[in-house]
Amino acid sequence: MGTIQNKLEGPVTDELTLVQAAKKGDDSAFEELVRRYDRNVFRIAQHITQNREDAEDVVQEAFLKAYSNLAKFQEQSKFYTWLVRIAVNEALMKLRRKKPERTVSLDEDIKTEDDSLPREIADWSPNPEQQYTQAELREILSKTIQGLPPGFRTVFVLRDVEGLSTEETAAALELSVPAVKSRLLRARLQLRERLGRFFQKRGSGNGDGKGGDDHSGDGDQ
């Protein structure tokens, strides 16, 4: 079984050149940085806020903040990682304003060790995503990820959708590497379990936990 390849958009070779030019007041260099990362920032923002208008606001606020604080950017990390950190903070602030009754934090307590252990073991169809239209699939994926706590889905999005390394994700979220790994495992397992409802092999039944290898049930979700 192969490993997961990371997806990185666009060349990163002259990012520093652009940043240095932008620092000297070259706005076209900054605009190029916007062009390079706006899609990523929008995706991250919408994953966190789960709202398109909020995501649009976050994109604007994050780039404006980056622009106005560019002189403070130390160039020891990648500009993109720094930008992501700004965007994540903006997005979490939006969430907090909307849901003041709920704590929205990246430092949510991790409950018990067992809360995301697999319960459903039934196998999926060979190409499960092809059972649905693109629109249906997006709806399923969007609803499914909405069910995760913000701290989990943020880590999943940065690591698995945007392809940041574990270290970059930790730096962007100001979390430790073990904390990122722990959240990532939980996020992946919870998403897997929730998607199973849609992607399970027909007739493979509901798995009954790690103890059994009996897939003869007749679940038909």
Added chain:
Amino acid sequence: MKCSEFLHELTNYLDGVLDQTTKVELENHLSWCHNCYVVCDTTKKTIEIYRDSQLYELPDDLRTRLRAAIMAKCQQHKKRGPEPT
């Protein structure tokens, strides 16, 4: 390797950062434990489906509009000069 140990190493395995010895042990476990094989395979598919989903793509017209708004705000900021910190 036990099932719980497999689960503990799953993320490192999928990310390709396991040392050779642990990787061999894990793959040996997967060769006979069907449940763990399914968990591993479907977790990998979960990641791939999300990564390839093009969920929340920024439409071109909105993208142009946002970029114009960002650059306009940057210009305003520049005219006002740096904020006192």
